[in-house]
Amino acid sequence: MPSQDMDRRTLLKLSGLSLLGATAGCLESEDDTTPTEGNGGGGGEETTTTDDGGNGGSAYTIGMVDSLTGSLAPYGERNTRGRELALEAVNEVGIGSNDASLNIAVEDDESTNQGGVSAAQKLVNQNDVPLLIGSVGSGVSIAIHDSVTKGSGVVQISQNSTSPELTSRPELLRMSPSGAAKGTALANLVNDDGHDTVAVTWINNDYGTGLSDVFAETFESELGGTVAYNEPHDQGQSSYSGILTEMASTDASAWVFITYANEFTVMANEGFDQGYNTQFDYYGAESTIADSIVKNTPPGSMNGMKGITESAPKDQENYQNFVSAFKSNYDTTPTVWSAYAYDAVTVAALAVEAADEFTGDALSDVVRDVTRPEGEEVFNFEEAAAILRDGGSPSDINYQGVSGPVDLDENGDPPGFYQVYSVEEHEYAFGDYITS
Template identity: 75%
Template sequence: MAGCLEDTESTPTSGGGDTGDGSGTGTEGGDSGGQDSYTIGMVDALTGSLAPYGNRNQRGKDLAVAAINETGIGSEGAQLSIAVEDSESSNQSGVTAAQKLVEQNGVPLFIGAVGSGVSIAMYDSVTKGSGVVQISQNSTSPELTTRPGLLRTSPSGSAKGKALAQFVAGDDHDKVAVTWINNDYGSGLSEVFAENFEGEVVFNEPHDQGQSSYSGTLTKMASTDASAWLFLTYANEMTVMANEAFDQGYNTGVDYYGAESTIADEILENTPEGSLNGMKGITESAPADQENYQNFVSRFKSEYDTSPTVWAAYAYDAVTIAAIAIEAADEFTGSALKSVVRDVTRPEGQEVFTFSEAAEILRDGGSPSDVNYQGVSGPVDLDENGDPPGLYQVYSVAEHQYKYGDYITS
């Protein structure tokens, strides 16, 4: 599993830090005003059970920073730097990390986090009322929608939960057993699924994160007459469950289903062949035929010798939106960034596909609403709740590999 990552962009630039009121680390002026650098923050899962997802975010973040700094922010070509803190995949550590970024580094904007519960905890404890802008790169819980000030580049799980319910029912299953990770992500997605499933949910219970065994949960699921099992969980937990279910022979009598968090190379690497064959699910997806996504894939493969996931694309877009907002704002403060960050993604503006294209419009006298950033993950279009639209794709496991099929648009 991924561990603690060393990151060259994780050290804030000098001259930073103030009272944590979102006033930032630099001089005012959206055109840099002679400033040579800007520092924003990022809370990511570098350790803990969400580290496999944090690793891909760091790669997306690094590619975005490189592209932005090729152009530079403002007329002086100021460089963007990101101070990265580890959420350790837990709510409390995430809050501590956010507090450090806001109160010690003085960032007016930070990106974070992976887990929905971590993002919500940081917003409720740190961001709300502070004047600081928070953009989650990977959190999908429907609960985030109830906090309009908490923005995100990954879509809400509401549409995914409905699509999952229809998908499982469409495979002629009328009874399903559901187990979900005991946090905001799991509870939110399981509720949407249960509300929309046409059949009967005969088992619907949580499991705790980071356990060494889930045999009790699996035994209860096996005692039902469900023909389908839905796992709404993370990579570490799915690995343990898949291994235990395989050992007990449970996987031969039911069909497995999952969502996006049951897609991870680490799961396949740490489970035996045959343990997940036939598993299906629905995951967030990027527009494969979109030119800027293809360019992103090409750069990612060149840099890391592997293909990106859509989650790396969401991280890339979160950083790019932040940079465009800095370019567009009158000053480098939380309140100034908050007033423009939605505008630069809205469909009323001219479509742009890179930071450079957005900067050109703004430097030619355009306003934030003249820019409509089209992310590498697809249209962002942050609505009044801070949510983007969603594109989803069906996946399955065959020959111990993930295979991808039809697209679903929310």
Template identity: 55%
Template sequence: MDMADRRTLLKLTGGAGVLALSGCLSTTDDGNESGDDGSGDDGSGDDGSGDGSSGDDDSGDDSTDAYEIGMVDSLTGSLSAFGERNQRGVELALQRVNEVGINDRDLELIVEDSESENQGGIAAAQKLVNQDGVPFLIGAVGSGVSLAIYESVVQDTDVVQLSQNSTGLNLTNFPGLLRMSPSGRTQSLALANLIDDDGYDEVAITYVNNDYGQSLTDAFVEAWDGDIAYNNPHDQEQQSYSGVISEMNESGADAWLFVTYQAEFATMVNEAFSAGYEAQFYGADSVSGDNVLENTPEGSMDGMKIVVPSAPVEEENYQTFASDFEAEYGQQPTSWSAYAYDCVMNAALAIQAADEFTGAALQETVRRVSGPEGEEATTFEAASQILADGGGPDDVDYQGVSGPIDFNEDGDPVGFLQILEVQDHDYEGVGFIEG
């Protein structure tokens, strides 16, 4: 997929990829990165009345047309590494959904690029909601971007918004904004306990100057019983962070906590390593990734510990997902891929269980198709069959590859966390925490 193209329609049907560029829905081309959502029809067994709108009925659509939903993802910008992982997870989910189909209908996902910025996310969401008329919106990467989309575009509409990769604590204050990844509060508590258990009573913190960085850091400070020797923000996409690193070193703290993104953290690691500074590094979820390993010297992070959202890797459905992912892409998935995969599954089941393909109807089903009251199902095929056999949204409990998806009243799910340690310039799992 051309990552520079901000308007990409992605469709997978029975495993075959078809890609149409720049909103030209009838123009196809080959695509190697697809993002499309499982389609759905209503659970009543009717031929469906969905038309891709967010509430207005365009009666010209044929009942066999695909459902269209939207996704705002980071295809470019500082969070694009997460966006790439999302698209791979989405592609696999769409294959599974459209292999089964819902009343012989597919689902198409229109993907727009947030460019990893709030304004880019707002523009992308406005296009999807106002022009394309999608009733369901997956998005976005970055808590600030997700909140900006919700407050500027989605709030006070019937459109369902489900974020794939937002852990900022402030999202809890917006119960209409759902998210698949758990709140960062559990990360902050886990980091405070981890650093304390390692024997440190003083910490220096730097965090990215946005909602994600501020909220996780505030929660850490609230949970931390020791001293805070340094606690200051930094801006994204700076050429150098030598001033920040120097001040952390001068603070005298032996434990340094980084709440930032991969590109910014890699720059900091290089500058700390070049300066010969020695400290025990800790990090929140978004400092880890291949981009960091590839752009930092071996030995520059050994011993660092990072707390990340995690999937329940011992469960059979996750292992099947991971095996399929590795066969397709030659690498293991991350938890971010799993969250994106489950966003597609949740959307598809919500559509199938709804009486009609509108935002108002999907609001009634999106939380319930993965709620704990129903019969557990670990695949789309099994969950879809429950609905096809006459079950309603409360009769199915989809168990995601990222874990149980039981949204609470604030729109937050139960989450799993994993502790990673950098060993020989690679990430090794050393423990799990259930949030």
């Protein structure tokens, strides 16, 4: 278990606060708090709460649908940590003239579309939240949008979903960039390594479909290569040996895995048992990076594997502060996915700070504006809140996230910032950056 004692000095540096008057305390998970109800998806009010937010007993409650169990749980854990850090930083400042707290009611999507819809319905219909953060899986985020938030007035911000399909739903915002540029970059990486024939297997959902389509189109139509095998696989299977056997029967020299951590762990183990890891070059995307994969596969099973993953501007000071706070509290280095969750919470808090009232419509009016490149660059919640409280408008600030520029466009997408990774001596190593 990671230590729950926050390094307050690091946290206050992250949130932009002076240490003057700071008191020691513990980082509390929202999973252990009682969410404030009645804040109103259609017209809620600030309410009082017994939750110890440290800001005078008043609070705003928003919702989050996250993957706490199931195939996407390794990613959900990263989001939980990013969420906790952002929430603590926001509540050190407080929201509005009465320094209200921000609460987040969290529900588990169980890594399934239906689980996500049920979780979102509970948050919207019972907790009455006007803003919902969620989810990890692209298919889950799309299902929540299509079944729950579309036309409801509730703002939805996905922290991790990358499928190009989200771009066709401009009111569905996201912190992580579209996978379209990543799919193109992955195709170019495989081609640049000298492979002209590849086998691709992809998880059978919106994430896998979207990314594999972009990869195949780029590799064949633009680069002149051949995708000799391009088939889906189902989530949560105990064996994928049939898929691997079919891939091995082609003349592909490279294998591309567009799948999740649990599924790839099974594939990597079965590939190692059959010696495929020494016969074919492995490639992947961001979802084949996870501590659980390394932990549950034998050394050498992935050596030489390469891929493209979303990344953060590691030379940016607020990202470095984020990393410092994360390491201090969890004794590990964060990935960019925790940074996306951090930024999702911060952007949501800025929208609450900037909006005329705590309703979905009012939050929707300002949530894009606080990220616009035309405004003054701000690097944390405190800097942005200061401008707003000094009479500035939402468009006067340009929040620069710990994950990089947010700059939500007309489709709700941020710009892409990627990095090449490889697996060497059973560890992930990171190389060149790619921007879109």
